[in-house]
Amino acid sequence: MNECRDAYLKEIVKAIYDGEDVYLVAADLAAPCLDKLREDYPQRYVSVGIAEQSLIAVASGLALTGKKVIAYTSNPFLVFRAFDQIRNCVCAMKLPLVLLGLGAGFTPPDYGFTHFILEDINILRGSTELTIYNVSDVNLAGYVAQKTLNLSSPIYVRIDRLVDAEYELTTNDVDRGFRVLHKAVNKKICVVSTGIMSTECFEVIKSRQDFLNNVDLIDVFSFPFDEKALVDELKNCYKIVTVEEMRLQGGLGSAVFETLGDAGIYIPVQRLGVDISRGLSSHYGSREWHLKQFGLDRNSIAEKIEKSLSDR
Amino acid sequence: MNLDEMNEKCRQLKLKTLQMCVKAGYGHVTSAFSCSEILVALYYNLMNIDKNNPSWEERDRFVMSKNHASIMLYPVFEDLGWINQNDLNDFGQDDSLLGGHSKMSIVGVDFAGGSLGIGLGVACGMAYGNKADGKSLKTYCIIGDGECYEGSIWESAMFAGHNKLSNLVVFLDRNRLCMTAVNENILSQESLFDKWRAFGWYVDRIDGHDIAKIISAVKKSFSENVEGKPVCIICDTIKGHGVDFMEDQVFMHGWVPKGEKAEIALKQLGGAENE
Structure with missing residues (x-):
């Protein structure tokens, strides 16, 4: 079950097919809805290997060439392994890119503490210029995907594998957070x-x-x-x-x-x-x-x- | 600009850098002086830039990954007319434009590093993006040998090698010194040539204080690098080059001479503190 992930990524895939200059930089993480994109637009899915520091640095460099960039990998490694790059490249330079982390809380539960995502928001909340979206339903995932295409500053999108709820989301809600x-x-x-x-x-x-x-x-x-x-x-x-x-x-x-x-x-x-x-x-x-x-x-x-x- | 003029330019820029740092009382002078000739070769010969339009979209890009050496960029930018002498005079003062590590708000800066090991990955991203767009512009990057202790350098090296980023040229400032010791005594780094080559790079090794050799090594890489590899030019350098008592000294990282020492240093570069 990955409804929020798919709700987000399907919008991004559609945008690429529609001609948006979007790049997904990934540290060994994909999704079924990306399979066709990876065949049709191999250059738009940039693999850095299991290398989160490289993930953020390469994504930052791409963003500096004017592209819309999503740095995508599993939490908590996205945040914890690459926090220095997030702090100095992404936040301090106010680069308009997306940090897309898959996973939240006690997931995957059987993997143990190394894989739990319990402090990411706590740490990132003190970052400059960064907006955090803790995606709590499918509609919010869709909204954040649209926002991805028109960023003026970085965002961290935290996707929980098990969230599949659907709640009303108004413009006022979005403005208030x-x-x-x-x-x-x-x-x-x-x-x-x-x-x-x-x-x-x-x-x-x-x-x-x-x-x-x-x-x-x-x-x-x-x-x-x-x-x-x-x-x-x-x-x-x-x-x-x-x-x-x-x-x-x-x-x-x-x-x-x-x-x-x-x-x-x-x-x-x-x-x-x-x-x-x-x-x-x-x-x-x-x-x-x-x-x-x-x-x-x-x-x-x-x-x-x-x-x-x-x-x- | 011919070779003699570039060498003279290098001396002038070093002098300005030292004057700036002596006045402020801080700055990584020795780290800047080990890569001074590389910067002169870049900004006065190799890089395709528009002096009258520093934001020109098609310009070559430069990433100072060992960004504590960016203090040397400021006199370069002043010489190109992108910032002014007052900015240099204010270096390190309260509410000043220029500080110990460059920022994106300074005209001419393509990336503001500071935390070692980050800049090369960013340069890789820039090169990848420009290559994807079919642009011919180059991305140049200076990394330090001490910086090569960072694992992220090798993540980036692997990325560039795999993606054949032939539009990326890296100068490895091999001054052989970290802050507290000689590199080879901390953790042995050689053979750097073999390491970079093993990561899929075109590699050359030269005297990093010889401007002619820097220029010819880059040009040679463009003609010889038929496999489309990223380029790493290992530059054997001397930390603190140009001031005899600052050359190749441990514990002079981030050190700025004062008083009589400052006068001697400035004199060796052909100037005086109050010039």
Whole structure:
């Protein structure tokens, strides 16, 4: 299942066939929807081998010749192995290219920690000139593909292999970097989530009428986001629960804290995420198993929301 | 410009570089002086540029991968009329245009490196893009031998060799010194010739302070390189070349003479600090 990846790449492939000067630079990663393109336009699919530093540097050089460039490979290696190149070539020089990373969170689950993508957004959030898209549905993938063709600065596109949801995406949402997935009649709690956790939280809220009545859900898909607009959405609730399949330090919850603090808004925030500051589990398991270890499975999220409601 | 004029130009540019750095109190002078003749050969003979239009789309491109040596580019750009003497005078001052590593905001800079090992890959991308477009322009790049310890250099070398980027010419500034020791005593690098050749490059090795040899080596590569390989010219150089007490010295990386030492250095280059 790679709906978001295909939604993004199919738009890019179409653009190339339509005459757009787009180049995909890849570090040993392809996709079925690229197969025909690689035959018809071999020059547009540039292989650098398993060499992420070369990936970013070559992509940067191509971008400097005026081409629309997508640097594409598996996360977390795209970000972590080549961070120096991302920082100095892409961000500092404000090159209009796409960093397309396939993979998010505890995936692939059986590969273990080396392959988990838990800190990429946390690290990149401090980069200059970079906009991050944590793709949380197919429509957003399509939007980002269109944006790819008209970039003025770099973007990092984080594609989760398992995200296949489809939510409404308005121009206002795109401008703000987040969207309200559910608005409750009585706004008591606001859940703020990102990536696949937005779908998980949505399923949790839909499963109970008291949640539907009292809990808002906001999907933050872009970093940075419109801070003032987010404050406006959050300021009337009495508790905020942030949910992310990322490390807590510097992640979504931190971003929400910073935003509220800067605005002088003091609302309790409970952060749900991955805390591995005291070490890693020595066991393997499914993505669901890993999520459960950190209280990020649906039952655990429901319990946290329920307790927050009853604490009122 | 004939050879004598280029050699004189090189001396003048070195002098300006040193004056700039002495005034600012910093700058990687020795690293710049090991590749001075290469820069003169490039900007006054080899590169197809338009002095009156530094942004000319069809110009050859230059990537200073060992970008701490970019301080030597500033006097070149001033001489070409792309920046002015006041910019040189302000080098390293608060709110100045010019600093220790060049930036894209400086007219004439095609890529702003700084972190070693990055520039060659970017030059590869430029060369690939221009080749794909059928453009005849060249991409020139200077890398340092110390920089060749970076694994990313060899990722790029493999990429260029595989893609036969014959429009890419790399000068390897073989000054044999890192910051703290002689390279061969840190981790042995030879045979660099064989290594680059094994990665699919056309390789030559010359005296990197002989402008005539630099020019002829590049021209020879264009005529002899029938297999369409990327070109690597290993330039045997002396770090700090042109100032006797700065030549080939460990722990003079990023070192700028002061006081009497500065006066001696400037005098050896035919000038004086307050000139």
